[in-house]
Amino acid sequence: xxxxxxxxxxxxxxxxxxxxxxxxxxxxxxxxxxxxxxxxxxxxxxxxxxxxxxxxxxxxxxxxxxxxxxxxxxxxxxxxxxxxxxxxxxxxxxxxxxxxxxxxxxxxxxxxxxxxxxxxxxxxxxxxxxxxxxxxxxxxxxxxxxxxxxxxxxxxxxxxxxxxxxxxxxxxxxxxxxxxxxxxxxxxxxxxxxxxxxxxxxx
Numbered sequence: 001x002x003x004x005x006x007x008x009x010x011x012x013x014x015x016x017x018x019x020x021x022x023x024x025x026x027x028x029x030x031x032x033x034x035x036x037x038x039x040x041x042x043x044x045x046x047x048x049x050x051x052x053x054x055x056x057x058x059x060x061x062x063x064x065x066x067x068x069x070x071x072x073x074x075x076x077x078x079x080x081x082x083x084x085x086x087x088x089x090x091x092x093x094x095x096x097x098x099x100x101x102x103x104x105x106x107x108x109x110x111x112x113x114x115x116x117x118x119x120x121x122x123x124x125x126x127x128x129x130x131x132x133x134x135x136x137x138x139x140x141x142x143x144x145x146x147x148x149x150x151x152x153x154x155x156x157x158x159x160x161x162x163x164x165x166x167x168x169x170x171x172x173x174x175x176x177x178x179x180x181x182x183x184x185x186x187x188x189x190x191x192x193x194x195x196x197x198x199x200x201x202x203x
Contacts, residue, residue, distance in 0.1 A: 001060045002027065004034035005052045023094050036123040045180055051167050053080075053189040054162075061090035061104055063114055069098070077090045083188050149182050155197045158183060163191030 004024035008017045017036060024034055035052035049070070056062060062084060066071050071077025080089050081103065112134075125145035150158065153177050161167045162183075173180055187198040193201070 002029040002033065002057055002059070002063055003048060003052060004029035005036070005039040005070060006034060006065060007039070007046070008039045009038070018067065022061075023065050024063055027063055027092075027094060043052045045169075047169070050189060054165050056084070056087065056089045056190075058088045059090075059094055063092045063094065065094050066096035067101070072155055074132070083190075086192075087190060118157065132155045135202055149178060150186055150197070150200060152201055155186055155193070155200050158187045159191055159193060159197070161191075162189065 002165050004027075006017055006020035006023075006024065008020075017038070021031070021034055021036070025031060033055075035055070037046045037048035037050040062070075067077065071080060084091050085103060091101070093101045094105065109201070136180070158172065158176060162169075169180060169183070173183055176183070184194075186194055188194060
């Protein structure tokens with residue numbers, strides 16, 4: 001099944017959103033399977049995107065008009081598509097710089113792998129700088145490291161809640177007293193445990 005996502009900022013106006021929706025429908029996406037947001041791409045809270053990601057199932061394909069409609073930045077974009085790939089969900093871009101990206105085809109996978117390599121390179125640079133900073137801090141007698149933000153019980157609650165398609169992410173975050181960014185560091189949109197969650201659980 002094809003699932004579409006379209007986004008405009010509040011300043012863009014409805015016509016730009018209509019353009020995206022028309023392109024998605026022309027590609028074969030049913031109108032009832034198109035999720036939308038009218039919000040800046042830099043915002044963490046995008047209800048339409050969250051509902052879209054939760055609706056996707058194995059062998060579905062997420063279709064967007066342009067790459068910048070989906071990701072807040074390169075890191076967020078790569079992480080989102082990597083999560084889709086793990087779930088065996090395809091990703092296709094219709095226009096702009098990413099027009100040749102279609103992870104359901106060999107050529108599209110190769111192109112996106114280049115993005116992945118760039119993101120990995122960026123992560124390694126950040127990791128090296130972080131480690132160098134920690135070593136310098138230890139040399140001065142200071143210990144560093146980020147503490148976990150969720151308990152074991154909260155991780156299990158979040159896991160079960162995110163596996164339920166009817167769960168409101170906003171309400172869940174309020175219940176756990178955390179931000180959406182914090183939640184997604186532990187649990188993926190479809191309820192899978194991430195590295196931080198496994199560390200808390202000791203797995």
